[in-house]
Amino acid sequence: MIKNPESGATTINRFHKIVLLLLMVASLSGCGLIRTGIASLKSTDDFKPLETDKRVLAEPGAEELAKQVATFLPDAISTVTKAQYRDFQKPIEIYVCATEDSFISHTGQSKGSRGALTEKLFLSGKLITSEFNDTTKAILT
Numbered sequence: 568m569i570k571n572p573e574s575g576a577t578t579i580n581r582f583h584k585i586v587l588l589l590l591m592v593a594s595l596s597g598c599g600l601i602r603t604g605i606a607s608l609k610s611t612d613d614f615k616p617l618e619t620d621k622r623v624l625a626e627p628g629a630e631e632l633a634k635q636v637a638t639f640l641p642d643a644i645s646t647v648t649k650a651q652y653r654d655f656q657k658p659i660e661i662y663v664c665a666t667e668d669s670f671i672s673h674t675g676q677s678k679g680s681r682g683a684l685t686e687k688l689f690l691s692g693k694l695i696t697s698e699f700n701d702t703t704k705a706i707l708t
Contacts, residue, residue, distance in 0.1 A: 609673050611687070614662050622658065628665030632695045636663055636703060643707035659688075661707075666692040682706035 614624035617633050620640065625633035640661070648654055664670040667678060670691035674683035681691045681702055694703050 611662055611673070623661050623663060625663045626665040626669060626692075629663040629692055629695075632690070632692065633663040636661055636690060636707070639704050639707055643704065662687050662689045664689060664692045 611624070614626050617623045617625060617630070617637055619634070620637035622640065623633045623637045640659075644655070644659065662673070664673060670676070670680070670683070670689060670693070671678060674680070674685055674689050676683045681694055683689050690703065690706060694706075
């Protein structure tokens with residue numbers, strides 16, 4: 568061991584503390600990143616586009632919420648394009664989950680989240696009640 572003459576602490580002990588601190592910080596954010604990464608690999612083949620708006624895809628059981636989202640979409644797109652001074656570079660696709668559990672499995676987000684942008688925009692089935700209309704609009708913009 569190498570002693571630090573000023574503090575009396577060993578360099579190895581200081582090194583261990585730094586490594587431990589870095590591991591703790593990485594584990595705080597790393598689990599979420601890993602969970603989100605794994606969730607992004609989950610297939611969305613069971614989501615079907617609405618007949619009225621192909622940009623909104625609904626999981627079985629989420630069709631009513633998807634229809635509601637489709638009505639909000641034109642205003643949301645207008646708001647975003649005006650704020651960013653340009654059109655979207657890729658076609659818009661919004662995936663509407665039927666349940667909160669399905670939303671969590673597709674996004675890796677924690678319970679209580681209502682929307683998530685991973686590689687795709689997902690909305691939680693929790694938004695189905697009318698009390699979340701303003702929340703749904705806010706997530707889209």
